[in-house]
Amino acid sequence: MDSVITLRGAVSVLGRFPALAGVDLDVDRSEVLLVSGPNGAGKSTLLRLCAGLANLAQGEATILGFPLPRRRREVRRRVGYLGHANGLYPELTVAENVRFWSRSVGAPTGDVAAALDRVEVASRLHDLAVAHLSAGQRRRAALACLVVRRPEIWLLDEPHTGLDAAARDLLDALVREAVAGGATALVASHEHERSSSLATREVQLVGGVVTWSRKPNSDERPNEHPDERPNTHPVDTGQADGAPIAVGGGAPHVP
Amino acid sequence: MFRDALLVAGKDLRIEVRSKVVLNQIGPFSLVVLLLFAFALDPDRGFLQEATPGLFWIAVLLSALVVVQRSYALESVDAGRDALRLSGLDPAGVFLGKAGASFVVLMALEVGLIIGVRLMYGASLRGWPLLLVTTLTATVGLVAAGTIYGALAAGLRVRETLLPLLFLPVVAPVMIGGTRAFGAALDGSSAEGWRWCGLLGTFAVAYVALGMLLFESLLEDS
Amino acid sequence: MTTTVQPAATAPRATRSAAPTSTGSRFTRVLGVVALAMLCLQLALALVISPPDVLQGDAVRLFYLHVPMAITGGYLGVGLLAIGSIGYLWKRTAFWDLLAASAAELALLFTGLTLVTGSLWGRPVWGTYWEWDPRLTLTAVLFLLLIGYRAMRSATLDPHLRARRSAVIGLLAAADVPLIRLSVDWWRGLHQTATINPLDTALDGLMLFTFFFSMVTFAVIFVWLLVHRFRLAWLDEQVAAHSLEDAIAERRAEAEAAGSPGPTGSAGATGSAGASAASGPGSAVATAPAAGTTHDGGAS
Numbered sequence: 001m002d003s004v005i006t007l008r009g010a011v012s013v014l015g016r017f018p019a020l021a022g023v024d025l026d027v028d029r030s031e032v033l034l035v036s037g038p039n040g041a042g043k044s045t046l047l048r049l050c051a052g053l054a055n056l057a058q059g060e061a062t063i064l065g066f067p068l069p070r071r072r073r074e075v076r077r078r079v080g081y082l083g084h085a086n087g088l089y090p091e092l093t094v095a096e097n098v099r100f101w102s103r104s105v106g107a108p109t110g111d112v113a114a115a116l117d118r119v120e121v122a123s124r125l126h127d128l129a130v131a132h133l134s135a136g137q138r139r140r141a142a143l144a145c146l147v148v149r150r151p152e153i154w155l156l157d158e159p160h161t162g163l164d165a166a167a168r169d170l171l172d173a174l175v176r177e178a179v180a181g182g183a184t185a186l187v188a189s190h191e192h193e194r195s196s197s198l199a200t201r202e203v204q205l206v207g208g209v210v211t212w213s214r215k216p217n218s219d220e221r222p223n224e225h226p227d228e229r230p231n232t233h234p235v236d237t238g239q240a241d242g243a244p245i246a247v248g249g250g251a252p253h254v255p
Numbered sequence: 256m257f258r259d260a261l262l263v264a265g266k267d268l269r270i271e272v273r274s275k276v277v278l279n280q281i282g283p284f285s286l287v288v289l290l291l292f293a294f295a296l297d298p299d300r301g302f303l304q305e306a307t308p309g310l311f312w313i314a315v316l317l318s319a320l321v322v323v324q325r326s327y328a329l330e331s332v333d334a335g336r337d338a339l340r341l342s343g344l345d346p347a348g349v350f351l352g353k354a355g356a357s358f359v360v361l362m363a364l365e366v367g368l369i370i371g372v373r374l375m376y377g378a379s380l381r382g383w384p385l386l387l388v389t390t391l392t393a394t395v396g397l398v399a400a401g402t403i404y405g406a407l408a409a410g411l412r413v414r415e416t417l418l419p420l421l422f423l424p425v426v427a428p429v430m431i432g433g434t435r436a437f438g439a440a441l442d443g444s445s446a447e448g449w450r451w452c453g454l455l456g457t458f459a460v461a462y463v464a465l466g467m468l469l470f471e472s473l474l475e476d477s
Numbered sequence: 478m479t480t481t482v483q484p485a486a487t488a489p490r491a492t493r494s495a496a497p498t499s500t501g502s503r504f505t506r507v508l509g510v511v512a513l514a515m516l517c518l519q520l521a522l523a524l525v526i527s528p529p530d531v532l533q534g535d536a537v538r539l540f541y542l543h544v545p546m547a548i549t550g551g552y553l554g555v556g557l558l559a560i561g562s563i564g565y566l567w568k569r570t571a572f573w574d575l576l577a578a579s580a581a582e583l584a585l586l587f588t589g590l591t592l593v594t595g596s597l598w599g600r601p602v603w604g605t606y607w608e609w610d611p612r613l614t615l616t617a618v619l620f621l622l623l624i625g626y627r628a629m630r631s632a633t634l635d636p637h638l639r640a641r642r643s644a645v646i647g648l649l650a651a652a653d654v655p656l657i658r659l660s661v662d663w664w665r666g667l668h669q670t671a672t673i674n675p676l677d678t679a680l681d682g683l684m685l686f687t688f689f690f691s692m693v694t695f696a697v698i699f700v701w702l703l704v705h706r707f708r709l710a711w712l713d714e715q716v717a718a719h720s721l722e723d724a725i726a727e728r729r730a731e732a733e734a735a736g737s738p739g740p741t742g743s744a745g746a747t748g749s750a751g752a753s754a755a756s757g758p759g760s761a762v763a764t765a766p767a768a769g770t771t772h773d774g775g776a777s
């Protein structure tokens with residue numbers, strides 16, 4: 001298994017506060033890693049570091065084979081990060097926002113509609129300014145911006161917050177689909193039960209360091225599909241060729 | 256790089272067209288500045304006509320300041336500054352795109368200001384080729400410098416107060432050059448004016464080059 | 478695959494403890510004494526020994542202070558600011574950032590004094606405190622640019638952000654100086670108002686010697702101040718680095734205090750699962766944080 005994220009003693013400083021105080025972490029391709037921990041443990045900073053957004057004050061970080069901070073831009077083009085904010089321009093329409101993200105990595109224009117269909121945003125909303133959408137719809141639009149870029153690593157910070165049951169299921173399906181297509185996902189979440197059904201491994205962050213890492217056992221699973229593994233989950237767009245859009249990171253647009 | 260620049264500029268201009276902030280707020284603001292000069296100087300004694308080049312460029316400088324602030328304000332809504340970083344676009348392209356969109360907006364404002372000084376101050380517009388070239392080169396310099404300094408101040412808590420302090424002294428050559436070239440054009444002494452255009456051109460080239468070179472370090476981490 | 482708490486792999490800042498703990502050294506003490514002696518001699522030469530000027534009279538004595546300060550502040554100070562800024566953007570080390578910051582601060586001091594002495598000199602010679610002389614105008618704009626640089630340095634506490642952004646500002650300000658110089662020269666060239674200019678004055682003999690001696694004196698004073706200012710900044714940086722190490726240690730202690738159930742131990746794993754299952758919504762009233770996992774269950 002090849003490692004897509006390698007952190008060695010990674011320290012990330014916000015102002016003068018070490019949000020990450022020496023994180024050692026390896027994440028292999030096709031893992032769904034649940035990052036848990038109390039508030040202020042450094043979960044968000046860990047995700048931002050992997051997205052090439054947070055600084056690396058000490059230690060080493062290699063994302064998809066690109067060392068940070070030098071190859072920051074290559075990392076940013078290949079990961080999909082969804083933080084607390086949606087990163088949408090409120091004056092632009094939903095389709096225009098998705099098009100901006102898709103064009104920034106040179107994706108074909110046809111992908112925009114496909115991505116919006118995939119996240120089940122009704123087509124009457126496509127040409128509506130984001131400012132007019134409800135919070136949940138904005139979140140879906142933000143997900144479409146992620147989907148359209150076919151990221152190799154999905155970095156989701158509290159992704160279930162503010163979503164209704166249908167959207168949560170959709171999000172989980174998107175992640176499973178992406179992972180089946182060769183992507184990797186990191187999910188920071190407080191909603192332990194929800195996210196651990198998705199995860200193949202869980203790490204806990206306390207005080208800016210990883211305190212433990214484990215693979216969930218079947219008896220720990222709260223749901224009724226103990227043996228459900230993401231790569232056996234039925235997906236409709238397993239192969240990128242025939243399908244209108246593949247969520248998976250197997251065929252990134254970036255050379 | 257140019258593809259990325261077009262993408263960013265297109266996005267910025269589209270937002271401007273939708274939000275109409277330039278049309279409804281910044282344009283009227285620059286006309287208010289023209290009005291204030293008339294209050295400050297006696298409009299009956301020809302002071303306004305005499306001082307037109309300087310007053311015009313002060314109005315342009317203040318408008319440029321507001322345009323730059325607006326250009327970065329629309330990035331800060333909903334963590335857009337992260338969006339610009341995450342997009343992975345070429346930093347030089349992002350710089351050219353943001354500067355290009357500001358150029359279009361500032362040029363539009365300058366057309367309004369020219370009409371304003373023609374009508375309100377009774378300024379004659381002789382030597383228009385010089386006026387046109389001066390306006391174009393000076394505007395390129397202003398938006399290039401403004402885009403760099405806007406990015407420098409962006410994300411700081413003191414950005415609104417820091418930006419004018421950083422930006423206005425730096426564009427002193429543009430203020431002097433633009434005013435002298437306009438003065439020369441209105442006097443009909445063009446030869447003098449073209450020399451100033453050369454200075455404005457040098458400023459523009461220097462700041463566009465520096466912006467393309469340095470913007471990467473401003474898009475690193477916040 | 479398994480992750481454990483380990484000490485930070487590299488701690489380059491900690492190795493700096495061999496650095497000096499005060500800003501003085503034998504070299505700076507010698508330099509300081511030399512600078513002081515030179516200043517005494519310079520003042521004696523400028524204010525007492527050298528003859529008054531034919532045109533300006535005794536006012537010429539002020540310009541033995543004014544011109545050297547303008548040149549050391551403007552050329553040496555801004556030159557070092559540019560070098561430090563470029564060095565930082567290239568090498569990304571604190572040395573260059575602190576060099577630029579120290580040089581900028583001294584350049585600000587020297588250009589400020591240049592403006593003051595220029596005004597004082599202008600009063601008897603020009604009849605006004607302020608004349609739109611090209612060099613004086615350039616100095617005034619430079620003074621404002623340096624104030625902008627300082628303002629940026631005080632605008633953020635994040636050392637990396639501050640270093641990066643102020644390096645860009647330092648570089649841009651230095652690049653702007655020739656353009657401002659050219660524009661104010663042309664601008665004032667159109668109107669021949671500046672009657673007497675300090676550098677136009679014909680100097681000979683003792684006056685010329687006094688002038689050059691003053692130049693060297695102020696250069697030595699500048700270097701002496703720069704060394705001290707730089708070392709002070711360096712020590713500041715070291716304190717910050719140490720407190721960062723302390724903060725990291727404190728943060729890691731936070732993790733150990735929370736306790737780790739062990740990476741693979743099934744007891745720990747089930748325990749944490751039980752804890753998260755037990756704390757339903759609303760029941761997450763924190764008792765003692767014996768296990769960090771208890772925080773997980775309560776969705777905030």
